[in-house]
Amino acid sequence: MRDNSELITDIYRSIVREVLSDYAGHQWPLIPVLQKTQQRIGYIPPQCVRLISQALGPSPVEIQGVISFYEQLRDTPRGRTVIRTCRGTACHVRGGPEVMIRLRDILQISEGETTADLAYSLESVACVGACGLAPNVLVDDEVHGRMTPQKIEQLLQDREEEEPW
Amino acid sequence: MTPVTFLLNGRRLTAQSDSTILQVARDNDVDIPTLCEHKPLTPHAACRICLVQEQSEGRLLAACATTVAQDMDISTDSDAVLRHRRMTVRLMLASHSASCMVCGKGNRCELRRIASDLGIGTAGLYRMRQPALTLDDNPFISRDPSKCILCGKCIRICQEVVVEEALGYLERGFSTRLATFTDGPLHQSECTFCGACVSACPTGALTEAHPAYGGTGDRTVTTTCPYCGSGCTVDVQVKGDTVVRAVPSDPERPLCVRGSYGLDFIHSPDRLHRPHVRRNGKLQPVGWPEALSFLAGELQQTLDKWGPEAVGVLGSPRGTNEDNYLLQRFARSVLGTNNIDNGSRLYGAPVRQGLMATLGVPETNPDPDHLARSEVILVVGADLPNSAPQLAYAVRRAVKLHGARLILLDPARSRLDRFASLRLRPYFGTDGVLLKSLAEVICREELFDREFITRRTEGFEQFRQAVSDLAPEQANQVTGVPARHITQAARQFAGARQAAVIFGRGITQQPMPSEAVKALANLSMLAAAVWIPGGGIYAVELEANGRGACQMGMLPDMLPGYDRLDHRGIRRGFEEVWGGPIPAERGMAALQMIQAAAEGQLKALYVVGENPFRSYPDPQLVREALDNLQLLVVHDLFFSETASCASVLLPAASFAEKDGTFSSADGRLNRLSRIMEPPGQSLSDWSIILRLAEEMQHPLPFSSLKDIQAEIAEILPELEPLPPPEGSRGERPTAVGSRWPSTRGIARFCIPRLPEVATPSEGYPFTLVVRGSPWGQGTGQRTGRSRQLRTFCSRGVVEVPHRAAGRLHLSEGETVKVVSEHGSLAVQVKLSYSLPDSVVALMAHRKEAPPAALFAFEADPDTGTPLMKTCHVRLERVRHHER
Numbered sequence A: 001m002r003d004n005s006e007l008i009t010d011i012y013r014s015i016v017r018e019v020l021s022d023y024a025g026h027q028w029p030l031i032p033v034l035q036k037t038q039q040r041i042g043y044i045p046p047q048c049v050r051l052i053s054q055a056l057g058p059s060p061v062e063i064q065g066v067i068s069f070y071e072q073l074r075d076t077p078r079g080r081t082v083i084r085t086c087r088g089t090a091c092h093v094r095g096g097p098e099v100m101i102r103l104r105d106i107l108q109i110s111e112g113e114t115t116a117d118l119a120y121s122l123e124s125v126a127c128v129g130a131c132g133l134a135p136n137v138l139v140d141d142e143v144h145g146r147m148t149p150q151k152i153e154q155l156l157q158d159r160e161e162e163e164p165w
Numbered sequence B: 001m002t003p004v005t006f007l008l009n010g011r012r013l014t015a016q017s018d019s020t021i022l023q024v025a026r027d028n029d030v031d032i033p034t035l036c037e038h039k040p041l042t043p044h045a046a047c048r049i050c051l052v053q054e055q056s057e058g059r060l061l062a063a064c065a066t067t068v069a070q071d072m073d074i075s076t077d078s079d080a081v082l083r084h085r086r087m088t089v090r091l092m093l094a095s096h097s098a099s100c101m102v103c104g105k106g107n108r109c110e111l112r113r114i115a116s117d118l119g120i121g122t123a124g125l126y127r128m129r130q131p132a133l134t135l136d137d138n139p140f141i142s143r144d145p146s147k148c149i150l151c152g153k154c155i156r157i158c159q160e161v162v163v164e165e166a167l168g169y170l171e172r173g174f175s176t177r178l179a180t181f182t183d184g185p186l187h188q189s190e191c192t193f194c195g196a197c198v199s200a201c202p203t204g205a206l207t208e209a210h211p212a213y214g215g216t217g218d219r220t221v222t223t224t225c226p227y228c229g230s231g232c233t234v235d236v237q238v239k240g241d242t243v244v245r246a247v248p249s250d251p252e253r254p255l256c257v258r259g260s261y262g263l264d265f266i267h268s269p270d271r272l273h274r275p276h277v278r279r280n281g282k283l284q285p286v287g288w289p290e291a292l293s294f295l296a297g298e299l300q301q302t303l304d305k306w307g308p309e310a311v312g313v314l315g316s317p318r319g320t321n322e323d324n325y326l327l328q329r330f331a332r333s334v335l336g337t338n339n340i341d342n343g344s345r346l347y348g349a350p351v352r353q354g355l356m357a358t359l360g361v362p363e364t365n366p367d368p369d370h371l372a373r374s375e376v377i378l379v380v381g382a383d384l385p386n387s388a389p390q391l392a393y394a395v396r397r398a399v400k401l402h403g404a405r406l407i408l409l410d411p412a413r414s415r416l417d418r419f420a421s422l423r424l425r426p427y428f429g430t431d432g433v434l435l436k437s438l439a440e441v442i443c444r445e446e447l448f449d450r451e452f453i454t455r456r457t458e459g460f461e462q463f464r465q466a467v468s469d470l471a472p473e474q475a476n477q478v479t480g481v482p483a484r485h486i487t488q489a490a491r492q493f494a495g496a497r498q499a500a501v502i503f504g505r506g507i508t509q510q511p512m513p514s515e516a517v518k519a520l521a522n523l524s525m526l527a528a529a530v531w532i533p534g535g536g537i538y539a540v541e542l543e544a545n546g547r548g549a550c551q552m553g554m555l556p557d558m559l560p561g562y563d564r565l566d567h568r569g570i571r572r573g574f575e576e577v578w579g580g581p582i583p584a585e586r587g588m589a590a591l592q593m594i595q596a597a598a599e600g601q602l603k604a605l606y607v608v609g610e611n612p613f614r615s616y617p618d619p620q621l622v623r624e625a626l627d628n629l630q631l632l633v634v635h636d637l638f639f640s641e642t643a644s645c646a647s648v649l650l651p652a653a654s655f656a657e658k659d660g661t662f663s664s665a666d667g668r669l670n671r672l673s674r675i676m677e678p679p680g681q682s683l684s685d686w687s688i689i690l691r692l693a694e695e696m697q698h699p700l701p702f703s704s705l706k707d708i709q710a711e712i713a714e715i716l717p718e719l720e721p722l723p724p725p726e727g728s729r730g731e732r733p734t735a736v737g738s739r740w741p742s743t744r745g746i747a748r749f750c751i752p753r754l755p756e757v758a759t760p761s762e763g764y765p766f767t768l769v770v771r772g773s774p775w776g777q778g779t780g781q782r783t784g785r786s787r788q789l790r791t792f793c794s795r796g797v798v799e800v801p802h803r804a805a806g807r808l809h810l811s812e813g814e815t816v817k818v819v820s821e822h823g824s825l826a827v828q829v830k831l832s833y834s835l836p837d838s839v840v841a842l843m844a845h846r847k848e849a850p851p852a853a854l855f856a857f858e859a860d861p862d863t864g865t866p867l868m869k870t871c872h873v874r875l876e877r878v879r880h881h882e883r
């Protein structure tokens, strides 16, 4: 019997192989290959980094450096829903931090982390350009203005009811 | 590239247009401080410490990365330069940990030196947040990111020079820091603790972790690493009489973990301090005069009673050239025997025989640096990262920086796998078939170089005929390697202009090893790559002076310089220099001597620095043989297992306590320099032998090391046996390599015989391979006594594939009995996720679990080499009450 981790590695291997074949002959394939892999898996797991390294040359630790350099690339999984609080000045003075604190309490994770069930990731973002509505929270890129700790809690509860995972 | 003229601090200078401002300044004794510049690395221009000013335009330039141009007017100390440089340093200090006083880098910190040169005491800036200490759990290296100035030297050296690829940058901007892959501790990364990054780091961000390796030495001695045949030149820093640090003498040539952190075995409390003589069954300490007169008497008695054929001498590939030269001369002219051998017999003899038969030379010595020119590198049966680190570095550089293709031919995996473009994994013991099939493809597809073959070789047509029956499809059935891979490898190898071959113990300790060496030489001839830089044949040399011991004549059938013992004229030449007769009969090789001792023909054995009890197969038989001797003389550093059987035990000086020379694998002659006095009454091997000869009323005409060196120079002028100047890396003599073309200029194709493939016998389902590790060497006598290496190699470990372990209910860390037809060992289990299901791997070099115990006392009849790389075993659980 094969165990789970081998199965996963096999799946990753076939995904990486497909992605690589899309970019065969490409002059600088690393970044597009990483982007595409992330699109397919949601993030770029270490096993994939090793496979990509093997095919393209740069060492795993160099590729990891590239991933951490680009904001859009991730080597840890992200939740299905990404919640980002605005840390811009307006939002900060109008209660943004309290919202963040409440979110941390509810989700039991800190900023930059993902819940164990991969439901939510918690992040912050620079001014989203809606200072008039401060404080703002982005839920999967949808702006929710005039946020309060109570409102964010309600919002999460509503979502749970809509989409029970 | 054209000469340009410019001003440097007002001086008119001329230099080539491709030189950097920094190079020009250094050449003209103008000091420019640097932090991120490092000789073998491409300029990085990260630290901005080396700023200089171009006066006419006022621009500030990084001297390390800017080339000189016509009419530049450069100032290295204008006000603007100093202002900026001070600011840069203050910014570095502002984000730097405040623990300068207790920093492990001490006054070797370059940042601190530059700051004080600029008169900067404190940063005088708001202190920035500092990253937390990285938790590393290893005895070698500690990391303190708060002291990192992000000069990138460590990363570049790890990526471009040793190419272990353990370190990289993580994140960016202010939060940039250095990290391993997945950001774990070093010991879970690719890091092998080679120490290259530590010696390059300008600050205390990377330092030696072990408290004993601390502080700054009060003197530095340049000498040669005593471990492997790479022959690294090392700067040993000493405080009082203690080694506190070892760093590469040449920043372009990093050491490995053994050279960087393993030299402290010389301080082991196990060191012998006094001569011992066995009285009433017990070894008792005595003084030198007593030990030597007793020994001289015993030796004389044995000679008188049994004749010189009953006496044998074993020298050591860890001894110097001078030790070995003198020892074989003592054996031949004082004792009158050719029963002479050295420990490189265990792996080196097949190389000699295989090359003699094909290329007509006893050794091969291409320069590892030439691999940078190779198009294809074929590595066969060699675990380079463990057995020959410098070759591994060179191979990986060739692949990563120079675009070479690496073909691996090995049943086992190694840390080179990641760099290979083609991996052929034949079943164990079928390498010969695979090599023959590669030749078949090259011949059938006519990929060989016809001109070279006609002009410089003979025997080609017969060879071609002989290999024609092994097409890749047939070879596939025996070896399991896909036919198309065989064809591909053959085409790549023969198609390359420079194709190098590297091989190791996987070849030399298998059945019929010299035949496999011949097969490799044949391949090299087919590709016309034998003598071109970037081509050639590299044999892994496991011991620091394996080559030297053989060159010096520590062999039963060859005189110094591999001269023929069976040639009357040659012998007479030596007799003239040595002033007495030399026995003509070829003597016994190492294993034959042990056999003869067991059977009672050999009465006395003189062992210098060898430990047959651990390194030869079947320890039980070896013990019986040693016990059977009338006289066993041992020179050793420690109470080794062999030493404890001795009748006379003499304390020997280690590499650190003597002068002399080693010959490295690539034929350089390297100097050993005495770092400190030998402990207690220990003496250099050569001086013990001199005294003994005198005691035997047969004094040898030497009174110093220089005298011995002068005689070697007289006999072997082409080996350049005079020591190289102090502090330098030895030169490669051209003579040894070029001897061949000057003799006849023709290589011979040999038709290699194939060994039978051993099939597992009933009840021994696993194939066991003996595997090296970076933390150990040889039988672990020295590495097992190094405080730091020991922590990583303390217990015997057998790697078991996880599925097999599951079937046998074995878990990680449990003790298991490994049983072969010839012996057994109890060792700890480590689960492996990479080994094939029927293969287990046993770590070599563990003092506590010598693999030798599993092997039969059986040698290849052609070369006298014991077959100690693989055998068939079963695993037995050790039940609780037996533990």
Ligand code: SF4
Pocket: B141, B154, B157, B158, B162, B164, B165, B166, B167, B190, B191, B192, B193, B194, B195, B196, B197, B198
């Ligand atoms: S010790 Fe060697 S392998 Fe380890 S990080 Fe430093 S340079 Fe790389």
Ligand code: SF4
Pocket: B147, B148, B149, B150, B151, B152, B153, B154, B155, B178, B197, B200, B201, B202, B203, B205, B206
């Ligand atoms: S650890 Fe040392 S060598 Fe590496 S980047 Fe930091 S300061 Fe430079």
Ligand code: SF4
Pocket: B225, B226, B227, B228, B229, B230, B231, B232, B255, B256, B257, B258, B259, B260, B388, B389, B390
């Ligand atoms: S063991 Fe070999 S590679 Fe390592 S430092 Fe010594 S000579 Fe160099």
Ligand code: FES
Pocket: A086, A087, A088, A089, A090, A091, A092, A126, A127, A128, A129, A130, A131, A134, A135, A136
């Ligand atoms: S500060 Fe939050 S939207 Fe501008």
Ligand code: FES
Pocket: B033, B034, B035, B036, B037, B044, B045, B046, B047, B048, B049, B050, B051, B062, B063, B064, B065
């Ligand atoms: S030495 Fe030139 S920028 Fe660092």
